[in-house]
Amino acid sequence: MVAQEFTVDLDKALVFQVGHLGPDYQEWVHQPIVTKETPRFFESDFWEFLTRTVWWAVPVIWLPVVCWSISISIQMGHTIPEVALMVVFxxxxxxxxxxxxxxxxxxxxxxxxxxxxxxxxxxxxHHKHPMDGLRLVFPPAATAILCVPFWNMVKLCSTPSTTPALFGGGLLGYVMYDCTHYYLHHGQPSIEVSRNLKKYHLNHHFRIQTKGFGITSSLWDKVFGTLPPAKVAGKSR
Incomplete structure (x- = not known):
């Protein structure tokens, strides 16, 4: 792809090239290349390895943490219904x-x-290569880093005994989000709800990138006025 002053060579490692696009980067990155090929990010095999994550690593790594967190609130005296409510929240x-x-x-x-x-x-x-299945979910190292501020935020707003279950619920929400996101790109939904959600998300990629920021639901797009226009949202790619 060619910008006004810089050409990105797609056959070479991309990460340290794209910065040279300057103000043309935004236009370039929102012109998707719809193939399942995985582009190379780094020349270094070590750093390249860290950027690739299979989708099933997300539930395998984080669901045990979810269960452990929830169990702590139970051990601290909360009943199952109370903990279930915390998890939902x-x-x-x-x-x-x-x-x-x-x-x-x-x-x-x-x-x-x-x-x-x-x-x-x-x-x-992800917007440049939306079908790259190895860079669709968050790498575990990045998720672990993000867990720290999330834990502290929950801790500030809750009690010591409710913090673990609330954190576990939030982490479970993340697992659902990342697995849903992968499925919307690579799955073939058979029920209407998931088909509509897939159309909704693909509209964000291929038609109107400034709307439709929800992945697991369109709730907050409705609340904050970023719902795609009905004419666009009703079309599929």
Whole structure:
């Protein structure tokens, strides 16, 4: 793909090229290449390995943490119904975090070299290569880092005995989000709800990237006025 002053060579490692696009990066990154090929990010095999994650690693790694967190609140004296309510609220909280991160961080406008580079690593690569199955879910190391501020946020707003279950619910919400996101790109939904959700998300990729930031649901798009126009949302690619 050619920008005004810089040509990105798709046959070479991409990460340290995209920063040179400057203000043309935003246009370039939102012109998707719809193949299942996995582009190379780094020349280093070590760093390249860290950028690739199979989808099933998400539930395998994080569901035990979810169960452990929830069990702590039970051990601290809360009943099963109480903990279930906390978990549901944690999932609800995650949906808001999911929307906020996607809208305000993942779609931040960048034009500097390092701004473009960081954005490409964070989310731009997904818009450029939306069918890259190995870079569709969060790498475990990145998730672990994000868990720290999430735990502290929950801790500030709850009691010591409710914090683990709320955190576990939020983490469960994340697992549901990442698995859903992978399925929307690579699955073949057979029921109407999931088919509509797939159309909704693919509209965000291929038709109107400034709307439709919800992945697991369109709830917060409705609340905050970022729902795609009905004429666009009703079409499939």
């Amino acid at each position: 944690g999932i609800f909280l995650w949906t808001l975090i999911e929307y906020t991160l996607h809208r305000f961080l993942f779609h931040i406008k960048t034009k500097s070299y390092w701004g473009n580079t960081m954005h490409y690593l964070l989310h731009g690569c």
